[in-house]
Amino acid sequence: GNSVTQMEGPVTLSEEAFLTINCTYTATGYPSLFWYVQYPGEGLQLLLKATKADDKGSNKGFEATYRKETTSFHLEKGSVQVSDSAVYFCALSGRGYQKVTFGIGTKLQVIP
Amino acid sequence: SAVISQKPSRDICQRGTSLTIQCQVDSQVTMMFWYRQQPGQSLTLIATANQGSEATYESGFVIDKFPISRPNLTFSTLTVSNMSPEDSSIYLCSEITGNEQFFGPGTRLTVL
Numbered sequence: 001g002n003s004v005t006q007m008e009g010p011v012t013l014s015e016e017a018f019l020t021i022n023c024t025y026t027a028t029g030y031p032s033l034f035w036y037v038q039y040p041g042e043g044l045q046l047l048l049k050a051t052k053a054d055d056k057g058s059n060k061g062f063e064a065t066y067r068k069e070t071t072s073f074h075l076e077k078g079s080v081q082v083s084d085s086a087v088y089f090c091a092l093s094g095r096g097y098q099k100v101t102f103g104i105g106t107k108l109q110v111i112p
Numbered sequence: 113s114a115v116i117s118q119k120p121s122r123d124i125c126q127r128g129t130s131l132t133i134q135c136q137v138d139s140q141v142t143m144m145f146w147y148r149q150q151p152g153q154s155l156t157l158i159a160t161a162n163q164g165s166e167a168t169y170e171s172g173f174v175i176d177k178f179p180i181s182r183p184n185l186t187f188s189t190l191t192v193s194n195m196s197p198e199d200s201s202i203y204l205c206s207e208i209t210g211n212e213q214f215f216g217p218g219t220r221l222t223v224l
Binding site: 004036042043044045046049089093099100102103104105 | 157
């Protein structure tokens, strides 16, 4: 079955530091890949997505590239801000965009 | 984008009682989903709820414990029955519109 493995947190960074949150997946066929973000006290929001190999999703300065050869979808941001403090979930879904499978979530704390 | 609301936002319940969580979407949707997010863990799909048919439950979840209603295209309820402390979780409803999955803010349940 499908599964997502992402690095466990918490991750603590200083403001303006570079961020990488690793995510690898196991799936049959060609899944769509997502990063969701959950800010404190709020629901999940889609941060970015990629639907085929070599696609790069980007939003709010975050980027992730769909790497089929390494089955990875690592999240990166060049310069984090305090407002980026949240929990980040890597996820995938098969064709038809159903039954999203989530990683465990990585808590990011950015300190001034 | 769809706006999803849930009630209650949080509750503290006694062991052996039941709680019904309501989910309202601001537009008509075909498929709705219920997830559970246990403390420190990822999201797990409980069931898929289509209007006019029985909910489809994932492995490990049964209708007697988590009965679901889907009376129309904008509303669903999830009941957590005969609660135990192990049911303490955040429960989220979700729907898919135009290839994007939207989540409600969640209901934080604590069972004493």
